[in-house]
Structure formats: structure tokens, C-alpha cells
Amino acid sequence: MKFIILILLMLLIPLNDTMANDKMAEDHTLTLNEEEIKQYAYPFIGTPFINEDKLHYLIEDLNEKVYKDPINAEFDEMGEIIQEKSGIELDENKFNTLFRTSFYAGDDMEIEVPKQPIQPRVDSELLAEISVQEMGSFVTTFKQSNVERTHNIGLASEAINDYVVFPGERFSFNEVVGERTEERGYMRAPVIVKGELAEDIGGGICQVSSTLYNAVDLKGIQIVERYAHSRSVPYVPPGRDATVSWWGPDFVFENMYNQPILVRAKADDGKMIVTIYSSDRVEYASDE
Incomplete structure (x- = not known):
């Protein structure tokens, strides 16, 4: 025993x-x-x-x-x-x-x-192949004088830049960008909460997700999840925004093309630019 x-x-x-x-x-x-x-x-x-x-x-x-x-x-x-x-x-x-x-x-x-x-x-080799043909692009502007918001836009842009979405794969903005925290470099900046302006960590990144949404609004991209702000935003036309929050809304799309797509994003000189590229052999499956 x-x-x-x-x-x-x-x-x-x-x-x-x-x-x-x-x-x-x-x-x-x-x-x-x-x-x-x-x-x-x-x-x-x-x-x-x-x-x-x-x-x-x-x-x-x-x-x-x-x-x-x-x-x-x-x-x-x-x-x-x-x-x-x-x-x-x-x-x-x-x-x-x-x-x-x-x-x-x-x-x-x-x-x-x-x-x-x-x-x-x-x-x-893959990156070179899928950066040949421009599929779509969208540009929004922001005030560089708002240093905190400009900083957040830059961080989120870097997170999605050069990201590749393979055929049949879904892109989740929250998953790719990750949680917006002070530890990860994000700053407090204006956000819209229940229709009212407030300040929170990561304010400004909705401009990145909204610019991305307009850039990927293509026939071979299926928008899986998108939510509008509770009030209009100045950087995109009405109804063309995509709000995101770590504990709330996400922006998700799926690549329905036969080739991977490449997301190029840049925030510089007061402009947020997102351009989508792919191979010169890219086709939408429904076209076959």
C-alpha cells in the first residue's frame, strides 16, 4: 500500500x-x-x-x-x-x-x-505572380493633424499590407489585424459608439476596413460580413463603410476567384490606399 x-x-x-x-x-x-x-x-x-x-x-x-x-x-x-x-x-x-x-x-x-x-x-515566386494584374483600388483621405488617428490608420494598414487570400479562403479583418491594444502600439482616438463620438483605443481603423471594403467590391469577391456605422462617416460615400470592433463587428470576405489575390495597403501623406492584385490568369468561377 x-x-x-x-x-x-x-x-x-x-x-x-x-x-x-x-x-x-x-x-x-x-x-x-x-x-x-x-x-x-x-x-x-x-x-x-x-x-x-x-x-x-x-x-x-x-x-x-x-x-x-x-x-x-x-x-x-x-x-x-x-x-x-x-x-x-x-x-x-x-x-x-x-x-x-x-x-x-x-x-x-x-x-x-x-x-x-x-x-x-x-x-x-507566388508574390511575383499575383502582383501582375490590378483588380481594384480605392482611396480615402484623412487629416494628418490628428496624430493619434493617423498613427492607428498606419498600424492597421501595415497589418493588412501584402496579405494573400487564397481561392476559397476567407479574410477576417479582426483576425488579420489582431486586437487593438496599447501594448500593440494603438492609441486613443475618436470613434463612433452608438451614434455618438467618443474616444477609444484604435480609433481610426474603421477607415482602413472601409477603404478595403470598397477596394474588394469585385465580382469575384463575396462579402460575408459587413456592418455600417450608426452614423455617416466623412471618408466614404453613404452606405459604403465597414465598421469593425474587436469585441463586435468584423469585416469578412471570401475569395471566389481561381487565383490568390494580393492586398496592398498604404497610409501616407493623408491618403489611405488599398489596391487588389492577382495573376494574369485570374478568372471568376461563374464565368466558366
Whole structure:
């Protein structure tokens, strides 16, 4: 009975940090030695068994250590394409095989944690191909003297710039731009709340979503979700706006073309410009 209680108590001990001292070379290579591997055994006498819960936490921890986001190809300020970069993640299948083989082998063995590349969504070849034909464009203006609002418009424009929407894929403004917070650089600026002017974090980004809405108003783009402000706004004609809020309305559209579309957005010199591009082979499915 005491032996069983001892086992249960040891199972409740959280994953210790001995593995945090892995040998990490300048190329971020991680290794596990035999002593580190054997700590993931149940405290049974005789043939060892792997504690799968602890191994699961180990895999999560290793992936956090090696993970690196891929970077999509994009345009620089001169219009030249910046090459994409692959990301890195833990090769879980290979790691599981190596870990279990080493664990049950019982000899002096060291594992080099296996990694695999993560390919970016957009490479330079694709970006070059879908930036050929202009599909639509729209321009709105804003007062640069309103520094906070101008700043927010610039941040949201950068978030949607060079974004690629693949055939059949939906674009969500809130998902792509993300939450508008002070931590992410957004500032307090005028917004419309229930028909009244107020100030809130991220004020001004509705001009970005509204400009985008007018630019993607094309026969091959299906507007899935759009909401109008509770009062007219000065930067677009009546009924041509698209209000957004992190905890409320979103602007969503779906690409119905046979090719990806590219969103180019820029806020400069008092102008908010959104232009939509695609391949010279772009077609709307209903035209076939």
C-alpha cells in the first residue's frame, strides 16, 4: 500500500527543470542525454515504462524552445520583393521514435532534438505572380493633424499590407489585424459608439476596413460580413463603410476567384490606399 501511495505522489510531481539545462549550441541545437531521458520513467521496479504525461509536457517545452515563425515574402518600400524565410518546429514523429528507442535501449545514448522546416504561406515566386494584374483600388483621405488617428490608420494598414487570400479562403479583418491594444502600439482616438463620438483605443481603423471594403467590391469577391456605422462617416460615400470592433463587428470576405489575390495597403501623406492584385490568369468561377 505504501509503495502504491509513493508511486501516486511521484506522478503528481510537475515536470522538473533539469531539461532546461540542455546543451544549446549557437545554432540552437538541443540535446538530451541518457540521464535526462530516464527521468521520464514511472518509478516502477524492474522494466521501466514511459510516463506519457511527462513526455507530453517535454514535447511542448521542446517545441517552444526550437519554434521559429516562418516569414512570408513581401515588398519593400522600393517595390522589390524580399525573399521569404522558412520557420522551424519540432519534428514530433522523429523525436518520439528517437526518444523511445533511447529510453528502452538502456545504453549510453544522446538524442539531438530533431527539427523540421515550416514553409511560409507566401513565397517570392507566388508574390511575383499575383502582383501582375490590378483588380481594384480605392482611396480615402484623412487629416494628418490628428496624430493619434493617423498613427492607428498606419498600424492597421501595415497589418493588412501584402496579405494573400487564397481561392476559397476567407479574410477576417479582426483576425488579420489582431486586437487593438496599447501594448500593440494603438492609441486613443475618436470613434463612433452608438451614434455618438467618443474616444477609444484604435480609433481610426474603421477607415482602413472601409477603404478595403470598397477596394474588394469585385465580382469575384463575396462579402460575408459587413456592418455600417450608426452614423455617416466623412471618408466614404453613404452606405459604403465597414465598421469593425474587436469585441463586435468584423469585416469578412471570401475569395471566389481561381487565383490568390494580393492586398496592398498604404497610409501616407493623408491618403489611405488599398489596391487588389492577382495573376494574369485570374478568372471568376461563374464565368466558366
